Amino acid sequence: MPDFPTPLVTPDTAPFWKGCQAGQLLLQRCAxxxxxxxxxxxMCPQCTSKETGWxxxxxxxxxxxxxVTHQALHPSLADKVPHLVILVExxxxxxITSNIVDCPPDQxxxxxxxxxxxxxVNPELTxxxxxxxxxx
Amino acid sequence: MSIRGAAAIVGYHEIPxxxxxxxxxxxxxxxxxxxxxxxxxxxxxxxxxxxxxxxxFNSLTVAEYMQLSPKYTQSMTLHGATATGxxxxxxxxxxxxxxxxxxCVMGGTRDPEAGGQQPGGFRNPQQMSAQPRGGGxxxxxxxxxxxxxxxxxxxxxxxxxxxxxxxxxxxTTQEQFAKCSVDQxxxxxxxxxxxxxxxxxxxxxxxxxxxxxxxxxxxxxxxPCAGAGAWIMTSAERARALPNKPVYVLGAGGPATSHDTIFxxxxxxxxxxxxxxxxxxxxSGYNARDMQFAEFYDCYTILVMMCLEDAGICPKGExxxxxxxxxxxxxxGFPINTNGGQISGGQPVGGGGGGIKQVIxxxxxxxxxxxxxxxxxxxxxxxxx
Numbered sequence: 001m002p003d004f005p006t007p008l009v010t011p012d013t014a015p016f017w018k019g020c021q022a023g024q025l026l027l028q029r030c031a032x033x034x035x036x037x038x039x040x041x042x043m044c045p046q047c048t049s050k051e052t053g054w055x056x057x058x059x060x061x062x063x064x065x066x067x068v069t070h071q072a073l074h075p076s077l078a079d080k081v082p083h084l085v086i087l088v089e090x091x092x093x094x095x096i097t098s099n100i101v102d103c104p105p106d107q108x109x110x111x112x113x114x115x116x117x118x119x120x121v122n123p124e125l126t127x128x129x130x131x132x133x134x135x136x
Numbered sequence: 137m138s139i140r141g142a143a144a145i146v147g148y149h150e151i152p153x154x155x156x157x158x159x160x161x162x163x164x165x166x167x168x169x170x171x172x173x174x175x176x177x178x179x180x181x182x183x184x185x186x187x188x189x190x191x192x193f194n195s196l197t198v199a200e201y202m203q204l205s206p207k208y209t210q211s212m213t214l215h216g217a218t219a220t221g222x223x224x225x226x227x228x229x230x231x232x233x234x235x236x237x238x239x240c241v242m243g244g245t246r247d248p249e250a251g252g253q254q255p256g257g258f259r260n261p262q263q264m265s266a267q268p269r270g271g272g273x274x275x276x277x278x279x280x281x282x283x284x285x286x287x288x289x290x291x292x293x294x295x296x297x298x299x300x301x302x303x304x305x306x307x308t309t310q311e312q313f314a315k316c317s318v319d320q321x322x323x324x325x326x327x328x329x330x331x332x333x334x335x336x337x338x339x340x341x342x343x344x345x346x347x348x349x350x351x352x353x354x355x356x357x358x359x360p361c362a363g364a365g366a367w368i369m370t371s372a373e374r375a376r377a378l379p380n381k382p383v384y385v386l387g388a389g390g391p392a393t394s395h396d397t398i399f400x401x402x403x404x405x406x407x408x409x410x411x412x413x414x415x416x417x418x419x420s421g422y423n424a425r426d427m428q429f430a431e432f433y434d435c436y437t438i439l440v441m442m443c444l445e446d447a448g449i450c451p452k453g454e455x456x457x458x459x460x461x462x463x464x465x466x467x468x469g470f471p472i473n474t475n476g477g478q479i480s481g482g483q484p485v486g487g488g489g490g491g492i493k494q495v496i497x498x499x500x501x502x503x504x505x506x507x508x509x510x511x512x513x514x515x516x517x518x519x520x521x
Contacts (some may be wrong), residue, residue, distance in 0.1 A: 095402070
């Protein structure tokens with residue numbers, strides 16, 4: 001297990017994490033109004049419906065903002081700084097926090113295209129991360 | 137219904153902000169600050185019938201410890217807006233008749249042997265860092281959706297993300313952000329309560345300081361500190377019978393919020409001040425441009441600068457040029473954070489306690505008790521938390 005906090009998997013969020021394990025970035029979609037939402041939650045904030053489903057995202061998006069973390073704020077990160085935290089605007093209009101990988105810190109730019117890549121942390125947890133688009 | 141002019145701050149006390157107070161407990165810091173404020177207001181402890189405390193401190197416990205019997209009390213859980221939120225809530229409570237004399241007391245120690253940085257919290261600062269801000273527990277979004285990508289994304293990292301975006305959208309420059317730090321440091325030089333009193337810095341010092349979260353430099357961030365402060369609020373009528381010049385609350389708005397974690401805000405370069413400032417200003421009958429000085433919560437340069445924009449001190453996106461062309465020291469045309477704020481004053485016990493620097497300095501300047509830092513036009517101040 002990693003040293004830092006890992007997500008608490010709840011009935012509301014389990015489908016998302018199972019999707020990551022299967023290599024799919026799943027977004028919740030309101031069955032009533034069709035609005036996408038992230039993070040998962042039981043009620044649609046747009047129309048308040050509790051009827052919900054899941055759809056796979058394309059995994060493509062752009063960097064909305066980024067920061068290069070130089071200070072290890074947790075012992076488990078001591079040998080991992082500097083590392084990049086990014087906000088990704090997915091094609092579907094949903095924004096998520098993640099890391100960018102396979103990209104030197106001085107190469108990342110706001111607006112650059114990125115694509116999802118899945119990092120298995122342990123058998124229970126796989127995290128969605130992003131790399132510059134087309135670097136596969 | 138408006139609470140315009142219904143309540144006033146009538147006394148305060150600040151324990152100097154320092155890196156630490158070894159051997160001092162949270163309780164001793166709070167008791168000293170509270171007793172100082174009560175005396176400053178010309179009151180006795182048994183006259184206090186209202187109590188507002190900070191995030192993480194249970195006000196019921198504080199009341200028990202100090203043997204107070206407030207008929208109105210709560211702890212404000214508002215992160216950085218805690219202190220200013222207490223002024224807003226306190227003024228409304230006075231106007232509603234919930235209490236006559238409200239004690240607001242916040243701050244504490246960072247000595248883990250004397251009770252830790254966080255009251256009732258973690259002895260190990262590294263353990264603390266791994267928690268979501270505010271100690272929200274494992275189910276908070278901070279832990280679940282941010283921390284796996286780097287613990288405490290929400291503090292340094294979150295403001296790094298906001299600053300990056302502000303530079304991208306509005307062309308705000310590193311030099312303009314540095315000017316904010318330098319002006320505030322000038323203001324701290326003559327404040328004995330400031331952690332960085334007597335230690336001047338230059339634009340180059342800021343730009344050459346290491347990155348905590350690129351594009352955020354170390355000298356644009358608060359230093360976690362120990363310290364405490366307290367103030368007393370009462371009705372305008374009672375205030376006139378007390379020794380200090382009353383500091384009337386002419387308007388209040390908020391606490392407002394639009395998100396807790398950064399990625400939940402669609403427009404990260406606009407703060408909830410855009411919601412709260414218009415309420416406060418409308419109630420006061422003044423415009424933002426009528427204000428003579430400002431005391432604005434400043435965990436990071438980007439926050440104080442973004443909030444000033446959202447309050448209408450300058451047009452949205454123009455805070456960089458505003459700082460470049462405005463002397464914001466206590467000697468300048470529009471003084472901001474006249475005691476150095478938190479970036480140069482130090483942040484007493486996390487975001488919850490930090491706002492005491494702004495609230496108390498605003499009261500101090502309006503009472504005319506700021507000594508060598510006293511500003512001349514000191515009637516109208518906009519305070520943000």
